Amino acid sequence: MEFAPNMKVTINDVAKLAGVSIKTVSRVINNEESVRQNTRDKVMAAAAELNYQPNQAARNLAGTKSYTIGFIYDNPNAYYIIDMQNGILSECRKQGFELVIHPCNSKSDGILDEIKEMIKQSRITGLVLTPPFSENDDVIAMLDQLDVRYVRIISGSGAEQDSDSCVMIDDHQAAQDITDHLIQLGHKDIAFIGGSDEHQSSFERLSGYQAALKAHHVAPQNDLIVAGDYSFDSGVVGANKLLELEQKPSAIFCCNDETAAGALFAARLKNISIPDELSIVGFEDSPFSRQTWPKLTTAHQPNQQIASQATSLLIANTRNQSANEICRLFTPKLVIRDSSQQAPS
């Protein structure tokens, strides 16, 4: 049977075809229990035949629950955002949710109100929070007060048991692994270019780096640790500073790939050959890290997967009223490419 392409099929049509009430169709659509298998099949068949798509607006309006999840972000890293977005979206599609994205400036004054308005306006069911929002107490407190569900994607080892659901990235461990790799290559003077103060991950990565040094009895050198902010430019500036030191480092651990690209750039300007004279490693394994010269050794952070997991957690929490406290832990894996090498003797 053929249908006009833009003919609207409502739940009513399905109900008639299946010979049941509207409410029963609704039950089947929403996967509620208390529907006989036989009935369920009839409804499914009818819905399929009519190619029925529930009207989200009506669902949102009529129901107490909504089917919209929000993604608030403030991150200049396009690769990261796209990955997260795709991960969230794929889970949303799978579960019949809609996504509202909301880029904004975490440092702007009215940010709390802005988020509040956005939640109200879009009738958000739950929020996927990435740093810095996921680590901002004010935001969390507001969300709790508003009784809005959320998942936080945060940096941590899983040791500190938070009360809410979150996906943790073990930046500490991964940073330790990267630093281990460098130490194994014979490096002793390993510098560190930090990430943004606003992100917990910066601190975790620093502590991982320090832990690795300690574990291998490599003397920490404070002047080899410089600040950064996850930007390319901070990599340039940081590396410049480090490479003007009397005791130059033989390796630089950059807090992310972009910073590493900046460091690469700075080294190139100074005619320092990578990795022969200097090893540089990044963090994140963005596509970026394969497009530098040389290709970056880094830690692979499966952003898309992290985002899917987070979203699935969020949706699960939305369904069961009980506040589940499930956490997932991801540890980025070392990816060895061409920017790291045996320390020059």
Next chain:
Amino acid sequence: MEFAPNMKVTINDVAKLAGVSIKTVSRVINNEESVRQNTRDKVMAAAAELNYQPNQAARNLAGTKSYTIGFIYDNPNAYYIIDMQNGILSECRKQGFELVIHPCNSKSDGILDEIKEMIKQSRITGLVLTPPFSENDDVIAMLDQLDVRYVRIISGSGAEQDSDSCVMIDDHQAAQDITDHLIQLGHKDIAFIGGSDEHQSSFERLSGYQAALKAHHVAPQNDLIVAGDYSFDSGVVGANKLLELEQKPSAIFCCNDETAAGALFAARLKNISIPDELSIVGFEDSPFSRQTWPKLTTAHQPNQQIASQATSLLIANTRNQSANEICRLFTPKLVIRDSSQQAPS
């Protein structure tokens, strides 16, 4: 006056406070005429005091028009997508629209149906189309049949008058400008690494390149034109091929920045110094082009602005039932950085 943060404010509350009917508030909210200024002010004041936010779901459900625009894309370039998305979103916010994003694979079999479903399900008012969708006749035909409004962001010079509204990017002119720049630097053997066949822009850029050669009476050399697909890898492959030619080019025009980064990479591997021995230019001016070594000469394509314009056009077209046929033309501007230089003599 203080309000509980999650108290729902409906149009009804505003109506009561303003002492008018619900319908009048609705008129004010939707900027309809036939409301006395005095009344309008009262309503606005009441809405402001209550911090009223119209419920989108209800608007969509009740009204014939909807307030949702869709963005369908299939593009691996994260920078491009983020820029477009931000541009669309900023206009949407300004005009009280919502955005539904829909990444998908333009080459998948059921893509037409997929788009159709998405439109039905989300009750899309209009669509912002980027290449390759904006240049796909099947998609356009389907949209016309479904009576869904859209804006197309396409490559063209504005000469060919299309019947629908679109934003054009004059890739031909920009490519000509870039090539001119190279010729002015004394280059004669200018190679070209193409973009994806699926994108009109590839052809426009090629024709612009050829036009510049012709204008300056530089003999075209067919073996200096190699295929690509806008990817980093195609830049590597293309440059490798070109740099193994007997008559090596002194400059390479890459169809976008990523391809240029790939070319840079290949040259680096072959120990060819950029820009001393070889000039390489890109196209797009993505953040990318500032993070390579050396920084890329390129053509700046104001993606975010293009997206805003397109969205504003779309929304305007949505409001006025008359099929406006306005087009906007953008010509990317040459940005000279460090990857292009006087031809070696």
Next chain:
DNA sequence: GCTCAAAATGACAGCGCTGTCATATTGATG
């Protein structure tokens, strides 16, 4: 086959808004 709690289904109101159409108000005329 009868009873009765449990399971399945349905009737109905109403979510917050807009479209339609009816009614009220306005002010430029004669």
Next chain:
DNA sequence: CATCAATATGACAGCGCTGTCATTTTGAGC
């Protein structure tokens, strides 16, 4: 100041669905 078209406002139904609660059906146990 009465008249009338133009303008402004309001009453009401209903968009497509879900929540609530009433009703029907089921089948286990006697």
